Amino acid sequence: EFLPLHSVYVSADNALTGNTIVTLFLSEDFKEDSEAICPLVARLFESLPNFSFTLFEYWWAASLWKEGSLFFMLHATADELVYRSDPENKTFSVKDAAIKNRLRKATAFYNNQNAEASAHFRHITFYRRYGKLAEAGFHLQQTLQATYFIISWLITGDTFTNESVAE
Numbered sequence: 370e371f372l373p374l375h376s377v378y379v380s381a382d383n384a385l386t387g388n389t390i391v392t393l394f395l396s397e398d399f400k401e402d403s404e405a406i407c408p409l410v411a412r413l414f415e416s417l418p419n420f421s422f423t424l425f426e427y428w429w430a431a432s433l434w435k436e437g438s439l440f441f442m443l444h445a446t447a448d449e450l451v452y453r454s455d456p457e458n459k460t461f462s463v464k465d466a467a468i469k470n471r472l473r474k475a476t477a478f479y480n481n482q483n484a485e486a487s488a489h490f491r492h493i494t495f496y497r498r499y500g501k502l503a504e505a506g507f508h509l510q511q512t513l514q515a516t517y518f519i520i521s522w523l524i525t526g527d528t529f530t531n532e533s534v535a536e
Contacts, residue, residue: 372406373399375427377452378461380444391422392445392526394430396454402426423525433526434461437475440526442468479519486515 373396380390393410395403403424414422423440425433434441445461465471489511496505522528 372410373454374452375454376450376458376460378445378449379451380449388419388421390444391420392441392449393422393424394427395425397427399426403429423527425526430526431460435471437471437473437478438526439475439523442471442475444526478522482515482519482522486512486519489515 372393375394375396377394378392380392391414395401403426407424410422410424414420423444430438430441430445434445441461442463446463447459450461489508492508493505493512496502496508518528
């Protein structure tokens with residue numbers, strides 16, 4: 370009751386991690402930022418090691434879906450829907466007529482990010498060959514960052530960038 374939800378999807382057969390993924394979409398009426406309440410929701414899942422969760426504001430999830438989020442296509446379909454506050458909610462339906470267009474967008478996005486990572490990676494060999502290790506290190510960091518960006522998009526449904534080489 371402390372968390373007004375738009376919908377909840379449960380993806381139990383996750384070959385990637387073996388965990389059950391619970392995708393929570395906050396109600397459009399909820400005024401708090403998802404980052405502010407994420408620690409509270411995390412505490413609910415602490416005692417359930419086989420469960421992972423993702424938490425999205427509904428407007429952001431709808432926007433990512435329009436851009437072709439592969440995560441939502443895998444983990445937020447009619448088969449995974451377990452709760453919805455609005456019985457007419459068909460937002461994340463793979464029966465959508467625009468699904469092919471969304472897949473094209475997702476493919477283009479992935480190809481662009483992968484090309485960026487590959488371009489940075491090619492520079493590493495060049496700089497290392499000429500002993501410019503600082504430049505090689507910078508391009509290695511850029512390669513890892515672009516790769517992290519792609520992986521976060523596929524695994525969590527959202528894109529994250531991180532400036533920290535250590536993380």
